[in-house]
Amino acid sequence: MERASEVLTVGELAQRIPVPAPGGQRVLLGIAGPPGAGKSTLAQRLRAAVGASAVVAPMDGYHLRNAVLRERGALARKGEPDTFDAAGFVADLRALREARVGEPVPWPLFDRAIDEPTEGGVLIRDERVVVVEGNYLLLTDAEAPGWAAVRGMLDACWYLDAPREVLTTRLLYRHVAGGRAPDAAKVKVADSDLRNADLIARTRARAEHVLTAHGTGYRFG
Secondary structure, three states: OOOOOOOOOOEEEHHOOOOOOOOEEEEEEEOOOOOOOOOOHHHHHHHHHHHOEEOOOOOOOEEEOOOHHHOOOOOOOOHHHHHHHHHHHHHHHHHHHEEEEOOEEEEOOOOOOOOEEEEEEEEOOOOOOEEEEEEOOOOOOOOOOOOHHHHHHHEEHHHHHHHHHHHHHHHHHHHOOOOOHHHHHHHHHHHHHHHHHHHHHOOOOOOOOEEEEEEEEEEEE
């Protein structure tokens, strides 16, 4: 059955984030969805709407390094589930889950300029709301080993969707802007990114809410 939906501003969405419980623990909100859906943009907009008590913790910092992927013959597949350090991601989510507010937890980021992760890109310390965004937050181990534990670390997980043609256009632009030739970008999108999007689409029903961009706000269902 299709969920009833309403169009909300980002400020109204921020009010739907679970409230941190007393006792100094953080709330972890997941934003899942296919590559190119706009997860990073939504996460940053939510962080700004919540204010200084929120921080974004992207999954992208857990990309395996290019040298490792090259060694494994997996560089061309970069972005697929097995090209991430899923175990490290789960371990750091657990640290966020268990650490009290005020206890520092370093979090890696991904630098698109050098196409590599940067360790300790952000230090999460006093923030009470952590917006965790990434493609594979709702996978089962049957779909990709190592990812199933992620969902249990999150207080809630929303799914951001977008039409396939929008994903394609955004991903082509992203790869060309990152230095790929247009033909190589088309191959990457068709052979890897959209295949990942199909895998991720099967996790959509596991999210508490599904969002799509609608003007300056989001349809929330």
